[in-house]
Amino acid sequence: MDIQSFFPYRIxxxxxxxxxxxxxxxxxxxxxxxxxWRVIAALAEAGKVRTAWIIDKTTLEKxxxxxxxxxxxxxxxxxRLPDPDDGRGxxxxxxxxxxxxxxxxxxxxxxxxxFLLDALAPDEREVLDRALTKLSERAExxxxxx
Amino acid sequence: MDIQSFFPYRIxxxxxxxxxxxxxxxxxxxxxxxxxWRVIAALAEAGKVRTAWIIDKTTLEKxxxxxxxxxxxxxxxxxRLPDPDDGRGxxxxxxxxxxxxxxxxxxxxxxxxxFLLDALAPDEREVLDRALTKLSERAExxxxxx
DNA sequence: TATTGTTATACTCTATAACTATA
DNA sequence: TATAGTTATAGAGTATAACAATA
Numbered sequence: 001m002d003i004q005s006f007f008p009y010r011i012x013x014x015x016x017x018x019x020x021x022x023x024x025x026x027x028x029x030x031x032x033x034x035x036x037w038r039v040i041a042a043l044a045e046a047g048k049v050r051t052a053w054i055i056d057k058t059t060l061e062k063x064x065x066x067x068x069x070x071x072x073x074x075x076x077x078x079x080r081l082p083d084p085d086d087g088r089g090x091x092x093x094x095x096x097x098x099x100x101x102x103x104x105x106x107x108x109x110x111x112x113x114x115f116l117l118d119a120l121a122p123d124e125r126e127v128l129d130r131a132l133t134k135l136s137e138r139a140e141x142x143x144x145x146x
Numbered sequence: 147m148d149i150q151s152f153f154p155y156r157i158x159x160x161x162x163x164x165x166x167x168x169x170x171x172x173x174x175x176x177x178x179x180x181x182x183w184r185v186i187a188a189l190a191e192a193g194k195v196r197t198a199w200i201i202d203k204t205t206l207e208k209x210x211x212x213x214x215x216x217x218x219x220x221x222x223x224x225x226r227l228p229d230p231d232d233g234r235g236x237x238x239x240x241x242x243x244x245x246x247x248x249x250x251x252x253x254x255x256x257x258x259x260x261f262l263l264d265a266l267a268p269d270e271r272e273v274l275d276r277a278l279t280k281l282s283e284r285a286e287x288x289x290x291x292x
Numbered sequence: 293t294a295t296t297g298t299t300a301t302a303c304t305c306t307a308t309a310a311c312t313a314t315a
Numbered sequence: 316t317a318t319a320g321t322t323a324t325a326g327a328g329t330a331t332a333a334c335a336a337t338a
Binding site: 033035061063064086087088089 | 312
């Protein structure tokens with residue numbers, strides 16, 4: 001077995017590199033952690049939502065979301081409102097400072113995504129898209145079966 | 147921007163899931179860390195090599211390799227021999243216990259890789275392969291330019 | 293003076309679970 | 316009894332750089 005052609009290894013190295021491209025923007029230029037960035041990105045498209053919705057959207061654990069939200073609230077980027085439908089939970093909403101930050105980050109990371117994907121022809125992009133979906137389903141099967 | 151269709155996010159989630167599939171084998175069943183597994187896998191195909199070669203093959207930092215090697219040596223899985231060509235370095239080689247461990251892990255992780263890739267038709271696999279290579283090159287450009 | 297590999301240190305991240313308040 | 320979210324804590328991983336030995 002050649003590790004460098006082993007698919008899971010290739011994906012891990014590739015993913016690390018792509019993540020670094022994006023992290024250079026949200027971390028180095030805007031001081032956000034990955035979790036904070038994900039919470040902001042999820043909130044920006046949502047308006048006002050419950051924590052559980054964020055957890056689902058971002059693929060983060062409730063604990064990670066809890067901590068990221070605490071930091072973002074402390075920094076004045078979002079607010080937590082009591083949930084009228086469930087006294088245990090909160091509704092989360094970006095504040096103007098959070099929206100402004102998001103508006104600055106998005107074009108930069110989207111430019112990077114575009115630069116990456118421009119390496120592919122439209123039909124290659126389609127195949128890649130479907131391949132990721134199919135592989136992801138199979139990976140989930142394996143993870144679940146242990 | 148919808149985070150769930152943002153390519154770097156999709157790749158990160160996908161990669162995490164695939165890594166988990168493989169880690170279930172080498173970590174949960176054989177007690178290896180990711181770095182230890184990479185060092186063993188690289189060594190297994192190489193025979194006797196210098197540390198620098200491992201660093202190159204595994205995409206790990208010299209410090210991570212140094213620590214993984216120290217643990218693997220302590221556990222009797224590999225040995226370090228003085229490098230006759232360079233008194234600063236070492237030659238690394240798997241011991242029988244290391245080879246035996248590798249021989250047990252490989253079929254299991256390869257079966258998982260096969261199960262994943264069987265989701266794709268041969269031509270899809272080719273496109274995926276080329277796409278990863280092209281995207282990876284572009285990502286490296288971005289990482290380097292900062 | 294540069295390079296190989298080790299060690300130190302502080303920091304972040306992760307995983308598990310206990311805990312509170314409410315349903 | 317179960318669930319939403321918080322907190323505690325210990326362990327693992329990460330990043331930076333200092334360091335000794337050798338080139």
